[in-house]
Amino acid sequence: MLDDRKLAVLRAIVEDYVSTNEPVGSKALAERHNLKVSPATVRNDMAALEEEGYITQPHTSAGRVPTDKGYRLFVDRLSQVKPLSAAERRAIETFLAGAVDLDDVVTRTVRLLAQLTRQVAVVQYPTLNRSTVRHVELVPLTDRRVMLVLITNTGRVEQRVVELPEAVEDHRIANLRAVLNACLDGCGLSSVPELVADLPERLPIEDRPAAATILSVLLETLVERHDEKIVFAGAANLAGADFATGLRDVLEALEEHVVLMRLLGETTSDTPSALTVRIGSENPYLRGTSVVATGYGSGDNQLARLGVLGPTRMDYPVTMGAVRAVARYVSQILAAS
Amino acid sequence: MLDDRKLAVLRAIVEDYVSTNEPVGSKALAERHNLKVSPATVRNDMAALEEEGYITQPHTSAGRVPTDKGYRLFVDRLSQVKPLSAAERRAIETFLAGAVDLDDVVTRTVRLLAQLTRQVAVVQYPTLNRSTVRHVELVPLTDRRVMLVLITNTGRVEQRVVELPEAVEDHRIANLRAVLNACLDGCGLSSVPELVADLPERLPIEDRPAAATILSVLLETLVERHDEKIVFAGAANLAGADFATGLRDVLEALEEHVVLMRLLGETTSDTPSALTVRIGSENPYLRGTSVVATGYGSGDNQLARLGVLGPTRMDYPVTMGAVRAVARYVSQILAAS
DNA sequence: CTTGGCACTCGGGAACACAGAGTGCTAGAC
DNA sequence: GTCTAGCACTCTGTGTTCCCGAGTGCCAAG
Numbered sequence: 029m030l031d032d033r034k035l036a037v038l039r040a041i042v043e044d045y046v047s048t049n050e051p052v053g054s055k056a057l058a059e060r061h062n063l064k065v066s067p068a069t070v071r072n073d074m075a076a077l078e079e080e081g082y083i084t085q086p087h088t089s090a091g092r093v094p095t096d097k098g099y100r101l102f103v104d105r106l107s108q109v110k111p112l113s114a115a116e117r118r119a120i121e122t123f124l125a126g127a128v129d130l131d132d133v134v135t136r137t138v139r140l141l142a143q144l145t146r147q148v149a150v151v152q153y154p155t156l157n158r159s160t161v162r163h164v165e166l167v168p169l170t171d172r173r174v175m176l177v178l179i180t181n182t183g184r185v186e187q188r189v190v191e192l193p194e195a196v197e198d199h200r201i202a203n204l205r206a207v208l209n210a211c212l213d214g215c216g217l218s219s220v221p222e223l224v225a226d227l228p229e230r231l232p233i234e235d236r237p238a239a240a241t242i243l244s245v246l247l248e249t250l251v252e253r254h255d256e257k258i259v260f261a262g263a264a265n266l267a268g269a270d271f272a273t274g275l276r277d278v279l280e281a282l283e284e285h286v287v288l289m290r291l292l293g294e295t296t297s298d299t300p301s302a303l304t305v306r307i308g309s310e311n312p313y314l315r316g317t318s319v320v321a322t323g324y325g326s327g328d329n330q331l332a333r334l335g336v337l338g339p340t341r342m343d344y345p346v347t348m349g350a351v352r353a354v355a356r357y358v359s360q361i362l363a364a365s
Numbered sequence: 366m367l368d369d370r371k372l373a374v375l376r377a378i379v380e381d382y383v384s385t386n387e388p389v390g391s392k393a394l395a396e397r398h399n400l401k402v403s404p405a406t407v408r409n410d411m412a413a414l415e416e417e418g419y420i421t422q423p424h425t426s427a428g429r430v431p432t433d434k435g436y437r438l439f440v441d442r443l444s445q446v447k448p449l450s451a452a453e454r455r456a457i458e459t460f461l462a463g464a465v466d467l468d469d470v471v472t473r474t475v476r477l478l479a480q481l482t483r484q485v486a487v488v489q490y491p492t493l494n495r496s497t498v499r500h501v502e503l504v505p506l507t508d509r510r511v512m513l514v515l516i517t518n519t520g521r522v523e524q525r526v527v528e529l530p531e532a533v534e535d536h537r538i539a540n541l542r543a544v545l546n547a548c549l550d551g552c553g554l555s556s557v558p559e560l561v562a563d564l565p566e567r568l569p570i571e572d573r574p575a576a577a578t579i580l581s582v583l584l585e586t587l588v589e590r591h592d593e594k595i596v597f598a599g600a601a602n603l604a605g606a607d608f609a610t611g612l613r614d615v616l617e618a619l620e621e622h623v624v625l626m627r628l629l630g631e632t633t634s635d636t637p638s639a640l641t642v643r644i645g646s647e648n649p650y651l652r653g654t655s656v657v658a659t660g661y662g663s664g665d666n667q668l669a670r671l672g673v674l675g676p677t678r679m680d681y682p683v684t685m686g687a688v689r690a691v692a693r694y695v696s697q698i699l700a701a702s
Numbered sequence: 703c704t705t706g707g708c709a710c711t712c713g714g715g716a717a718c719a720c721a722g723a724g725t726g727c728t729a730g731a732c
Numbered sequence: 733g734t735c736t737a738g739c740a741c742t743c744t745g746t747g748t749t750c751c752c753g754a755g756t757g758c759c760a761a762g
Contacts, residue, residue: 088742727738
């Protein structure tokens, strides 16, 4: 059905269209890529490709433009991920190495990725899922309020102010803190709920109401912050591109964390570091855009996802190379800290 | 020079232009606002206003459009800040009241303001300047690394991992923590540097290298985070409007914290809660946009600034009302917590 | 000072022609 | 059977012209 030459034609169409942003015609194509055949032959192949739905023409007698299906074939079979230049790799390394804490790592990563790809970059904070508790701190504020601070091994810090149902003396808070840390230190966050389930019962009865309140806030924090936090950068790169769905929708999606999460997608458990490419209508919500994403994280724990979002007409090989490289470097950084 | 009627004409021009986004002509103006005079008279007044530089015409024989100078006069003398409706006030109150921590307060505030004004909202985090230390926590990670956590009375938490020059036993860390807290608890952040200046000398000599390292990181944190953190929301509202300077520049400015800070401006120390309006060319950097901002914060401490950024053609009375109201409510919330 | 009248200007839309790029098709060459 | 060359056809985009109408500035009269 599709012989090698037809595939070569499709590849050429995608490449030309991506670089020029204009429908590509048979003549220009035969010239620019030395296909060794005449424009007429290319036209025949194009007709076949259009028949199969890989390309389309905006109007009769204009050049051809790849369809989502065409891009899909290109990404799957016709292109190779393009590695970064040595200079780019060095730049990544030095830029990321300067980060001082987790917030900084994430901020730098997202900016870096935006700059590298000239698209909108999106980075999800490492989820608490596979993190472990490093320390729980209770700071008495007044006799009826304490600040709960949870520190994880990924360097993440969550804090909440807890209103107690009754006044509690400081030394009892200190005791509770000691019990909590003894119980939770080093444990995975996902196992926290069961670990603390019977904890109130092991306390003196007068401490139980306060403990229950604090624990409920703690559990709430774990659930809420589960995988909600996500940041983006490079919105300015949207200014040039034109989206099928309109710029406004894209900007709105970027500020809706829920939508953004769905776009980044789930990390498939079997091959967590694989690149995910969703093209145009394959995306939920924003069907005029493409998303290139991957999981990242330290060691074999895939903790979160990052990627870029751009117009369907995107340089996939370069984008995929940048996403993959950044994911690797940031994973290294996280593993080292 | 400018009698009452001319001012009324200017006001009418601004109002009409803001609502219709089309140059406003003498005839329509005389009809819509019952000025009791004929279009010809209005034309004479317009000629005078144009002579003075308050309005201009895009091309010969089109209607008139306010200049930056015209908007300035309108804001200063011809308009009144428009208070919010009762429903809006209730919505603000309930929305902000649900915030669980400082991050949440800021996030909710910026979103709220963006939604209310249909512009881009910008909120600076309360600076550490006038905050006080609530608690300093040192968590040993390994024998050569500790996590430094600084908690302020505004609910803000800063954390850093500190690499120690030599291995230090846990009980020494605990001792150092106790000393630090005894020294700093309740003190203003700005007084921290002098308070800790002689601290190493009061410690056993073997603890001094570690203490010095930790203190230098602590001081660094105070300086770096001084007033850097700033967030925005509502970029989608830019999609419709057109900017003299181009959408791209605006989006870029939003991601440059330094530029954003400059746009929000300084809180003038004498009247900190006054509304600042910068119109078009009055702005540094982004001269095609207007910024309405004000200081906010708890009590008489003006801690930070918030505001909105939009096209010069903006409904100033409504925007100013929303900014002022949100600043008041968020100040209340902060004071209460 | 205000008003009505009037000539003038200019932008924007409609109608139109046209060049150019691209196509599909068919007949001939390898 | 596959590729190529030629040719007629179909579009879009652009430039031109024309005209309408909104809006103006100016002037003379109330």
